[in-house]
Amino acid sequence: MLRRTFLLAAGASALSACSAPQEELSETQDGEGTPILLRHARYLKLERHDGYVVARLRAPVADQSGGQAKEQEAVLVLAPREGPEPKLPAGLRDAALIRTPVTRIAANAGSDEAYLGQLGVKDRLVAVGGRVSFDDEVRRGVIEGRIGQIGYNWHAPPNLDVLLAARPDVFLMRLSDLAHTPVLDRARRLGLVVAPTFAEDEPTYLGRAEWIRLHGMLTGREAQADRLISQIEARVEALKAAAAARPAVPTLWAYPAGGDRWVATVRGAEQAYLSDAGGRNLLLRPEDPRRWSSETLATEQILPVAEQAQVWIVGDLHAAPPRSTVVEGLSPAFRAGRLFANTGRSNLPANAYDWYQTAFVRPDWVLADFVKALHPDLVDEPFRFLKPVPRGAYR
Structure with a gap:
């Protein structure tokens, strides 16, 4: 399963082409x-x-x-x-x-x-x-x-x-x-x-x-596809506009990988969910097409920003309990229980994880989850891909 994470990270940071949309010409x-x-x-x-x-x-x-x-x-x-x-x-x-x-x-x-x-x-x-x-x-x-x-x-x-x-x-x-x-x-x-x-x-x-x-x-199903992408675009723009009107929430997206190591989201399409939902990624790195969207960091690299994190995406399918870390005591996110995992749509007995399936085609659902995590009053629908994590799960 670690290979799947590796491939997704590599795909998320593949070389980008031109930034302007394709123009419709005669x-x-x-x-x-x-x-x-x-x-x-x-x-x-x-x-x-x-x-x-x-x-x-x-x-x-x-x-x-x-x-x-x-x-x-x-x-x-x-x-x-x-x-x-x-x-x-x-x-x-x-x-x-x-x-x-x-x-x-x-x-x-x-x-x-x-x-x-x-x-x-x-x-x-x-x-x-x-x-x-x-x-x-x-x-x-x-x-x-x-x-x-x-x-x-x-x-x-x-x-x-x-x-x-x-x-x-x-x-x-x-x-x-x-x-x-x-x-x-x-x-x-x-x-x-x-x-x-x-x-x-x-x-x-x-x-x-x-x-x-x-x-x-x-x-x-061309007409159905066109309608769906239009609905997705409209929902994303509405969510981004609502979140942009609020102060940015200091946030971390880093899950424990064992041995006092953490896999942190620092750039790419995944990081865009944090910023578009009104978060300020405390581990943000410059966009770089030659690098993956995530980086593996030692606990010592997490500690300097942990005390600022109000919300923490701390869980993933591949997450392992941290060993002898003190981040729980430093982070307001841990103390307030504002911890989340992106495993909300999982069927563990079947080893099935919808983050690698529907999340790609329904980013409006994903973004709604991130907005709800950062600004709970802006989204009244239930979480789909994210789910709250009990504090005891990471102690």
Whole structure:
């Protein structure tokens, strides 16, 4: 499970592209089609042509052994299932053609399961990573053998034999390690239609959520995806505006990792939840595309700011009880019991943790939780992903 944290941290701090939103133009200079406006996503571009849509996917992918990131890209042509095959220009001759709507889908990441679930098409999954989906119906399908197991992206390359048996219309492959690239290439040579997904690599939480528009186009749920992202944007802006009117709350997001070590959120999309919810991260570090969103710190590095923390995100699926620390006595957050964990949507017997699934597609739910933790009177709905932690749990 520690590997999953490592991959998410690496993805959260992947190299960011241009900061301006894509502009909707009447026609690009090179005749590539009409760009579809995306306000937040940086690693996804969509173009509408006569009779089909082109999706361009591009993001840096790191070698998890510690090497440099290398940019990976793919071009997809989405054409209606009914009707003739589109005549494509020479520049798209190597693009993967996908006839839509797809009805059989494979995915090796929980986040892609969540996008499909939010669109109401999870019943089209024929293969997933394994048995730890937070969605009860998907997990039951895997256990009963109706849905194949191809291996999770954070654990191993996909099992091509299972994929070939499942016969998906498209395989949504979360490419989280350069070492898995040869398997992606081999899958294509075997005739599988592969769409590498980079939603988790997006540098902003709204950028991650906006990838639902690609899932909507693939599944024939484009209108539903557009409505959902608009609702998410509106809710996020309302929460940010309400929190911005309040004094910033000194906050820490650091969970114990054993041996007097703490994993602290210091930058990236996760840190943005703190700042957008009206918090002042006491361990804030400058944004750096070459660094992860979290850093491992010794207790001695936590102590100087612990006495300022009014709210503390102190729990995580991977958290271990601290050993011989004195942070409890210093921190007002500990004394007042304003401690939280991001494990609110967990099914521990199934080893299922929705922070790695639905949190990517519903950042409005996540942000509402952080606003409620920092400014309780601004949100009257129950916590979803965050949950209060009893003080005794960390003594």
